[in-house]
Amino acid sequence: MRPPKKRTIGRNEQKPLRKGNKFHNSKPTAKKTTTEREDIRLNKYIADAGVCSRREADKLIADGEITVNGKVETNMGTRVTREDVIKYKGAVLKREKYVYILINKPKDYITTMSDDKDRKTVLDLIEGACKERVYPVGRLDRNTTGLLLMTNDGELTKRLTHPSHHVTKIYVAELDKPVSQDHLDQLMKGFELEDGFTKFDSAEYDPKTRSKNIILVKIHSGKNRIVRRSFEHLGYDVKKLDRIQFGTLKKGALTRGKWRLLNRKEIGFLKMTK
Template sequence: MERLQKILAQAGIASRRKAEEWILAGRVSVNGKVVRELGVKATPGRDTIAVDDQVITVQRTVNIVLHKPTSYVTTVVDPEGRRTVMELIEGVAERVYPVGRLDYETSGLLLLSNDGDLTHRLLHPSHHVDKVYRATVLGLVEREALDQLRRGVRLEDGVTAPAEVTVLRQHPLESVVEIRIHEGRNRQVRRMFETVGNPVKRLKRVQFGPLELGTLPPGKWRWLTELEWQALYAAANLPAPPYPFSTREKASSPRDRGRNAVGQKRFGGAKRSR
């Protein structure tokens, strides 16, 4: 048996904190009886659990890594009719949601999950989950600009936290810089570089917490490995739920069908990102 708020979070419909609010508000029932206390437990698959009289189905917890291409939005649906990242995860039976966002013209590592608690922890600024981006910027990146990025850049919504910055290639026309931040402001990396005088030409996220993009091709996705699974929950300071796959299941998992079928012709072969 597990606490109701944990079951609701594992169902991917809310964070644990939001589920607690629902319980206290009398919106959750177990076997037809309304629950208003946080200590109540239930057994998924045996007890009937409902929110606002709608029975929920508890899914296994899954997390996947997607290499988001440019020209996709990081939402479930888009009112403007643009392509969404959900079109790229064919073969995933569970209802997963993007953890955070990458803007329309940014590519790279995107985590999708159905664990509401994990999503909340990873995105909350108090947990300082690092994100590493590889930016191709216009012009040479001068020492003064690097110092600004490392100290913090004053933007219209406040000064950014200090960033770790490594110049990978300098050229008068364009340079390549790797930057590590833990904040998640809207278009933050682009705004930081524009402020210091080096507008971004291309931007790719190559790492999110302990997860690395590696050689995963654009438009393809994969399950987390068991080691990544444990490391991700540790980064969020959460106990890891059981890893959802046995060795046998992974060998025939939808990951392989998804990676082979989605985006093969459109995006071409793998490119090494580190």
């Protein structure tokens, strides 16, 4: 029996060198300099400064609204470092480490940074989550549960809370008595409250329970206690109110009293809010 023929390595092949349990390419790799490691695309720098999303930053660059080291930069592929001076409308942009925390708020926590009555605040729920000081985006009253976003990204906060941007919020409301279809229609047609006209984007019986006491409502208004006040206007008392969606953020598996950091995709979608 002839012994098996040994395979030879061709001219264009490299045999990996084994070291411990890892393989290392025999060809040395050039070390990156500190600048090379830290440089990023200009649009990301602008987005990290909280001005806008990366897509919107591309438009600012193309429109000649961004300067780098005193010169207008219109090349969207430009890369910059922390040593470069980037300006928008004459103001220097500084990259910050932004933190985005989503909380499933329990009842009896207030949406303030501190309380002179020593009540529990939403900051108690995220103690130790980050070193940065974060603030609530909008508010949930003490008895309302559900999703609350907290961040130090001021630009995004303004965008998500400004009435012109129509950020959708979805709530599950449990009422003290069955709600008539006529009243659901009124909620969607709208009516005047003490602070002006309001209406719901949608109001329907909860498809999960089919109970006429439990209503699924969608609204984009950011007025204080707007869901509770709207039902009270029609003669109902809201027993429970839970926010299950804020913009593109959904509760998912986030349990009551817990928090999690947003991922890049979620942050990107929020920054695309018009």
